[in-house]
Amino acid sequence: MTGPASRPTPAHGGQDHGPKSHVTGLDHQSSGITRLRPTGEYGFAMKQLYRGLAYLIAAGVALQAAAIAYAVFALFDWVSAGGTIDKALIETDSPQIGGIIGFNLHGLVGIFIMPLLALMLVICSFFAKISRGIIWAVIVFAATVVQALVGLFSHEVAGLGWLHGVGALILFGCAITAAMRVKRTAKTETVATESGTPAPVS
Numbered sequence: 001m002t003g004p005a006s007r008p009t010p011a012h013g014g015q016d017h018g019p020k021s022h023v024t025g026l027d028h029q030s031s032g033i034t035r036l037r038p039t040g041e042y043g044f045a046m047k048q049l050y051r052g053l054a055y056l057i058a059a060g061v062a063l064q065a066a067a068i069a070y071a072v073f074a075l076f077d078w079v080s081a082g083g084t085i086d087k088a089l090i091e092t093d094s095p096q097i098g099g100i101i102g103f104n105l106h107g108l109v110g111i112f113i114m115p116l117l118a119l120m121l122v123i124c125s126f127f128a129k130i131s132r133g134i135i136w137a138v139i140v141f142a143a144t145v146v147q148a149l150v151g152l153f154s155h156e157v158a159g160l161g162w163l164h165g166v167g168a169l170i171l172f173g174c175a176i177t178a179a180m181r182v183k184r185t186a187k188t189e190t191v192a193t194e195s196g197t198p199a200p201v202s
Contacts, residue, residue: 043129047182050128053121054179057140060114061172064106071102110151118144131185136178143171
């Protein structure tokens, strides 16, 4: 009587560990659970970069508020001490103007650095594979652009300054929410891995 067919022995004395996916980071475990999200150092690094950029944008909003507050109070002190200011002096960007450092810092960060960070966040979101990460990155980018434009036009229409202040709060909240998506995604992946259900991808 012929016995049951035996499995072929791998060449060179190797051991056969069963079928394994050829896609990086996807292994068929004995429990039948398959991770469908990016794993390893690359996936972790991209998520941390996403979170870091989002927190930098939030910190940038706080820096903006601090810079403009210092600028206004320093300008008041300078005028109270006898300093005079007019359009010609403002256009020269003279360092003798009280609080000029705060005004310049506010403009530099708001017009150049913040939009750049927001754009980097959008690009990073396509690689980080965070749940709703792309959506929130786009929201942060849009809020940043609108905030910069409102700030520029506020020099012509002072009433827009009210919207500029409210926009800063909205941008801060959106940036914090985007950063928190990383932690929520990690929890979702853990639950999905334990249950065998694929975690949602944005």
